[in-house]
Amino acid sequence: MKVLLATLAGLLPLSLAGCGTQKVLLGTEGHYLLTTMDEMVLPGKSVSLTARVQAGDLLRPQVGCVVRFYRDGCLYRVTETDQEGLGSVRFRPDRPGDFPFEVVISPVGLRDTAPAPQTLRVCCRAQDAPLVIVDLDKTIVADGFHAVLLGNPEPADHSPPVMQRLAQTHTIVYLTHRPDYFSKKSKTWIEQHGFPPGPVLLSSLSGFLKGSEAFKSERIAELRRRFTRLEIGIGDKFSDALAYHQNVLKAYLLVQLPSSSRREDWESLLADLETLPPEIQVVRDWHQIDAALFRQASYPPAATIEFVREQIRRLSQTNAASMPNDQGVAQPQGEQPPRTVESPGL
Numbered sequence: 001m002k003v004l005l006a007t008l009a010g011l012l013p014l015s016l017a018g019c020g021t022q023k024v025l026l027g028t029e030g031h032y033l034l035t036t037m038d039e040m041v042l043p044g045k046s047v048s049l050t051a052r053v054q055a056g057d058l059l060r061p062q063v064g065c066v067v068r069f070y071r072d073g074c075l076y077r078v079t080e081t082d083q084e085g086l087g088s089v090r091f092r093p094d095r096p097g098d099f100p101f102e103v104v105i106s107p108v109g110l111r112d113t114a115p116a117p118q119t120l121r122v123c124c125r126a127q128d129a130p131l132v133i134v135d136l137d138k139t140i141v142a143d144g145f146h147a148v149l150l151g152n153p154e155p156a157d158h159s160p161p162v163m164q165r166l167a168q169t170h171t172i173v174y175l176t177h178r179p180d181y182f183s184k185k186s187k188t189w190i191e192q193h194g195f196p197p198g199p200v201l202l203s204s205l206s207g208f209l210k211g212s213e214a215f216k217s218e219r220i221a222e223l224r225r226r227f228t229r230l231e232i233g234i235g236d237k238f239s240d241a242l243a244y245h246q247n248v249l250k251a252y253l254l255v256q257l258p259s260s261s262r263r264e265d266w267e268s269l270l271a272d273l274e275t276l277p278p279e280i281q282v283v284r285d286w287h288q289i290d291a292a293l294f295r296q297a298s299y300p301p302a303a304t305i306e307f308v309r310e311q312i313r314r315l316s317q318t319n320a321a322s323m324p325n326d327q328g329v330a331q332p333q334g335e336q337p338p339r340t341v342e343s344p345g346l
């Protein structure tokens, strides 16, 4: 709940800020916010193409906006937004493939410049297509959600080439607890930083309020009912790893080591690690993920547990005076490293 409240506090500016702030936070270009929802679907099954239009300081739903869906440059369907600002049409792909639609809001009737067109990706795959589920914040994104709110964070070191290699054999599904307000910003970031294309699944408001673990568990379970080969899951939170593991994915936990020399932080991490099933791979960076995925390296929780116990032993011996940080650099005596700002847990 504490994390959820922190996240909500982080999102508060969205509803209170003017358009300039919205541009920074959400990547919008003007008065309007256009959100598109990517989808995964089986061949021959119908899926909803949904866009949402909101506007103003309170992001009010915009009723009666004309929404055009284009495919391969040709108009596919037109609809109008409803009372919730949602416009939906149906699409039924007859074969596996990627079906990107361009979603365009007509400027007719708008009192400000129409939002820029956005892509909505329908990813159609056979039931037995191999899938990878990957998180965004503190996973392929080097930093946490606060960096996403305030700027353009860097990708985690070595994550783009690993994801590109994975994409040669698997469909990449980006699954994040970020609210769908961040659809445009998330998709743009993924594309700009050299990650392979794939559907970006974000949380609705109701999914967001459930919390990350419940949201991801439900979304993965829903995917598993349709797709039989969800094989790999990569994320930075224990709840990510457990959601992957409970749904029979090979789980990779990008563990976040404390940057402080506070013994309580290390003991808390140790307690969490000791609850993990031994099948979960606990890795420190994307080089280890690379080694585990492609060179048969193994990183069971026990290895990190032993490392953390050793840090606690050293911390006890030195009375917190020379605790190494996660780069192995000793902190000067009497000087504590700054504690990392806990970003909302996404």
Ligand SMILES: [Mg+2]
Pocket: 135, 136, 137, 138, 139, 235, 236, 237, 345, 346
């Ligand atoms: Mg994360």
